[in-house]
Amino acid sequence: MREQSPLRVLIADDHEMVRRGLSLVLETEKDFCVVGEASTGRQAVEAVLQQRPDVLVLDLRMPDMDGIAVLKAVKREAPTTRVVLLTGYEADEAILRAVQEGADGFLFKDAPPAELCRAIRLVAAGEAYLQPEVTTKLVHLMAKRAAPVPPRGSTLTPREREILRLMARGHTNQEIAELVGVSLETVRSHVKNILQKLDQPNRTRAVLYALRSGLVSLGDVAD
DSSP states (O other), X not given: OOOOOOEEEEEEOSOHHHHHHHHHHHHTSTTEEEEEEESSHHHHHHHHHHHOOSEEEEESSOSSSOHHHHHHHHHHHOTTSXXXXXXXXXXXXXXXHHHHTTOSEEEETTSOHHHHHHHHHHHHTTOOEEOHHHHHHHHHHHHHOSSOOOOXXXXXXXXXXXXXXXXXXXXOHHXXXXXXXXXXXXXXXXXXXXXXXXXXXXXHHXXXXXXXXXXXXXXXXXX
């Protein structure tokens, strides 16, 4: 049986110590290969275009191009590269913007190394990953907004609403299947139906929409 190629990861952060630390963490995993580092936003975009990594691990605050601008450029020019954003707790509205622009994963910088590795594997496999603390932050942001979006979730079945709440808590499709007691393919089918009914392009945007429309509340995420 042919061994699967390691995931090719590019690290972008303006602090050398952080880049080296992340690189050391990822290189200890047999299924990761760090293919480069970047210290500015423009360098990150250039490196992505040259290396075509599977995943870009990107600091939200970068010189000359911030993380949002880099994210948009990568989504436009290298759409097969998945993007995991890292940030501090003070980001607030930038988190919302990043999710709206299609970030595939989002974690705070103090997340355990194992959680970052898990996020990279999940986004590389086509799933989205929001650290539960990020989801909670989004809930509080949505609560402050004066004009929530009109809900489109009236046609969601009880099972789809249950799965949507589990999505908002950061559970993967496999974890949802185990929690609900159905097959992975059944969960994927439910997720597909949820995206269609909410008219959202991916899981992360669906969760964001659910938070803004009131389909998912802070209690749903935290209980």
